[in-house]
Amino acid sequence: MSLPRQPMRMREKLVLRVTSKLLIPLILLFGLYVQFHGDFGPGGGFQAGVIFAAGFILYGLIFGLNELQQVVPHRVVEVGSALGVLIYGGVGVVTILLGANYLDYSVLAHDAVHGRHYGILAIEAGVGLTVFSTMMLIFYAFADRGRAKEGAS
Amino acid sequence: MPPIPVELPLFILHLITAVLIARIRGLFSAAMLTGIFSLLSCCLFTLMDAVDVAFTEAAVGAGISTVLMLGTLALTDREERQQPVRILPFVVVGVTGAALVYGTFDMPPFGAADAPIHQHPLVATYVHGAHDDFHIPNIVTVVLGSYRGYDTLGETAVIFTAGVGVLLLLSGRRRRDGESDPGGQTPPPDETEVLGETSGGDE
Numbered sequence: 001m002s003l004p005r006q007p008m009r010m011r012e013k014l015v016l017r018v019t020s021k022l023l024i025p026l027i028l029l030f031g032l033y034v035q036f037h038g039d040f041g042p043g044g045g046f047q048a049g050v051i052f053a054a055g056f057i058l059y060g061l062i063f064g065l066n067e068l069q070q071v072v073p074h075r076v077v078e079v080g081s082a083l084g085v086l087i088y089g090g091v092g093v094v095t096i097l098l099g100a101n102y103l104d105y106s107v108l109a110h111d112a113v114h115g116r117h118y119g120i121l122a123i124e125a126g127v128g129l130t131v132f133s134t135m136m137l138i139f140y141a142f143a144d145r146g147r148a149k150e151g152a153s
Numbered sequence: 154m155p156p157i158p159v160e161l162p163l164f165i166l167h168l169i170t171a172v173l174i175a176r177i178r179g180l181f182s183a184a185m186l187t188g189i190f191s192l193l194s195c196c197l198f199t200l201m202d203a204v205d206v207a208f209t210e211a212a213v214g215a216g217i218s219t220v221l222m223l224g225t226l227a228l229t230d231r232e233e234r235q236q237p238v239r240i241l242p243f244v245v246v247g248v249t250g251a252a253l254v255y256g257t258f259d260m261p262p263f264g265a266a267d268a269p270i271h272q273h274p275l276v277a278t279y280v281h282g283a284h285d286d287f288h289i290p291n292i293v294t295v296v297l298g299s300y301r302g303y304d305t306l307g308e309t310a311v312i313f314t315a316g317v318g319v320l321l322l323l324s325g326r327r328r329r330d331g332e333s334d335p336g337g338q339t340p341p342p343d344e345t346e347v348l349g350e351t352s353g354g355d356e
Binding site: 034038039040041042043044046047050051053054057061078081082084085088089092103105112113116117119120123124126127130131133134135137138139141142143144145 | 204205208209212213216217220221224225228286287288289290291293294295297298299302303305306308309310312313315316317319320322323324
């Protein structure tokens with residue numbers, strides 16, 4: 001299987017542009033749904049983070065890395081990757097400060113059941129943030145290398 | 154048994170895809186075939202009611218891995234170099250596969266109610282706990298988020314560490330001049346198109 005020697009840039013392909021513009025909002029919406037509906041349906045922070053990242057990576061594939069990095073700068077994903085773990089661990093520290101064991105969420109609210117809900121929601125947010133940022137980070141690392149190489153040649 | 158006829162074609166397709174990936178020389182086709190392999194696995198997981206796993210497989214295996222494969226492809230050649238046929242890897246893979254299949258003979262049949270994993274006393278704790286203490290229908294979320302919260306914290310840290318590792322290995326930021334290319338073998342410009350389009354940093 002061989003590709004044409006001089007392919008069009010992806011952003012010049014009308015079908016790709018239009019369908020991706022239609023799809024990306026739905027992908028992001030679905031990512032949010034998976035994130036916040038993880039208690040009731042399948043999914044959770046990990047899947048949501050990956051789906052969210054996939055939406056942004058699709059944008060980057062079609063419209064170029066520069067456009068993507070204006071939306072999600074490199075610095076943001078670097079910080080976000082660490083921030084997610086910090087949120088997760090921080091929830092544990094908060095539960096200690098409230099007088100319970102590490103990651104025992106029942107003290108986070110007046111009602112133990114509600115506290116557990118909040119706890120799971122918070123740590124899922126942390127997981128989602130870390131996974132999303134790390135996926136973007138890895139994509140940036142690969143894509144930046146390609147760009148460096150292209151510039152060098 | 155109703156599930157067998159549904160899954161058998163999927164397994165055969167798996168096998169065909171795997172053989173194709175191993176045989177094919179064009180790396181672009183091989184990268185796309187790995188995505189197809191992941192999608193087939195995703196179908197299999199869905200059939201086995203492991204929807205969470207199927208989700209992850211579809212997003213990571215079929216989506217992002219394929220993108221990263223294509224990104225790597227832009228940095229290397231488009232065709233696999235002809236390798237001499239070697240017997241030893243075949244033997245190792247064959248023996249390992251046979252050992253794994255032999256190991257499954259000891260396992261209870263798929264979906265058996267008396268499988269050890271359903272008999273463990275902890276199962277009742279989790280299943281009833283998810284209902285009584287959490288009021289959350291998805292037991293997977295409860296187990297991952299709360300009962301096994303430490304494990305999930307560790308997994309999150311692993312993902313973070315993986316990201317940092319990739320950043321350290323691949324980030325070109327330490328070479329600010331960009332004069333000395335570490336690989337030393339820059340391909341002609343018209344062979345970088347997969348990521349050339351991807352990055353498109355030209356204006």
